[in-house]
Amino acid sequence: MMTNKGLALVQRDASGVDLAFRGDVLEGLSASPKAIPARWLYDDAGSQLFEDITRLPEYYPTRAETEILQTRAAEFADLIGPGRAVVEFGSGSSVKTPLLLSAIEPASYVPLDIAGDFLRAAAADLAQKFPGLPVHPVEVDFMRRVELPEEVADQPKLGFFPGSTIGNMVARTAVDLLRSMRETLYRENEGGTGAQLLIGMDLIKDEDVLVAAYDDAAGVTAEFNCNLVRRINRELEGDIPLDKLRHEARWNDDYARIEMHLVAQEAIGFTVSGEAFGMEKGETIHTENSHKFNRRTSNMLLLAGGWEPVRRWLDAEERFSMILAEARPPRSAP
Incomplete structure (x- = not known):
């Protein structure tokens, strides 16, 4: 079931132009x-x-990530557990998101996206596939900390960021995003206990394939x-x-x-x-x-953003990785 009050937090001028879009383009x-x-x-x-x-046949990441979600469902269920609010940073894929939701028995689903029409269509599709699952779409630029719907405030959170979208960003922006994700998910849970992030990261491979x-x-x-x-x-x-x-x-x-x-x-x-x-x-x-990663660089990026890697999975051809990480209190010493 989908709530009909999806939060719209994108700032626009009187003519409807997204102010952040215009600012970034002109700059x-x-x-x-x-x-x-x-x-x-x-x-x-x-x-x-x-x-x-x-x-497309050339685009391997989706097939590789889908393979991981299909073959490792029992491990996801064991490490993540039931009853979480799944907060997806980007509207859900018609393939990958249902695989995750089927595996872990979530309490609710909160898709975040800046493309409002696409967001609402994806949320409605997921609500139809999971009729008993509360779905709360939020139209927002998730590059900054997000105020989540009050309906999920008391639920432990799992952030879901598939597709290696983190690789689209330069290192500083990627770390900033991981930190804002941590603030979005961590602060809701009695000091942050139990906040998790499941993230996709593509791997370095042959240049021609890439x-x-x-x-x-x-x-x-x-x-x-x-x-x-x-x-x-x-x-x-x-x-x-x-x-x-x-x-x-x-x-x-x-x-x-x-x-x-x-x-x-x-x-x-x-x-x-x-x-x-x-x-x-x-x-x-x-x-x-x-950006493409290996085990060391992906771990370093997550740690810089306030997330401690827990488990890493690869597809059978070792083209792509998915990593489960947990939010930890800040540390300045070993």
Whole structure:
């Protein structure tokens, strides 16, 4: 059953423009090199395109993570236990989220997402699949601490962050997010006892496999990347010439990440929200990172964010990892 009062905490101006979106876009286009945070790829159209990407033959992470959720359900049930409020950072996948909810007998489900229509559709779908489960969607930018619905205040929390979305962020932003997740989940439980986080992290592997996953033969990922420009033009009164930009995925070995860029094919000029910008031929807008991890780097990232790793699972081909971590009181000594 889904509550019909999903909390809307996104700040908008009188015309309905998301203030954080406009601020990030204008700041990113003014920077050198140009870059826009990856979370703005996920409006309703972008979220649907990403769902399409997860079904592509080149895109292995969803299949690998689904395999882990299917084959390790009994271990999840044992380590997580029943009766938790599952707080998902990002609207639930039609495949992965039901697998987790079926395994652990949750008390409630709280999906958080900035794309309101996609959020409500995903929440309604989950409510139909689990008719006895209270579902409380919250439209919010979960990059900051979230005020959860009062209905789940007394329930122990499990944060769910699948898909290696944490890899989209640079290290500082990733740590900030993990800390804000800890504040969202930890403070609700009598000092935080029992707050957990189940998170997906993709693994370092062959460069050709990685690049193909972000530059598929059907061009769906290119459409996903270009949709950001369509959103800017539509919501921020932009006139960026999309036909003069090209999607590119590249491997950056120094930072162990795939990067997505929009590359100018010639010198262009454009305006967004009344401000003028320009790009030289070959200049890019950096739209997404997808960092890849190994056991040491994933553990270090979690610890920096206030989470202690408890158990790590890999798929059969060792392409992807899921990690269960627990919130711990801050320590400044061994």
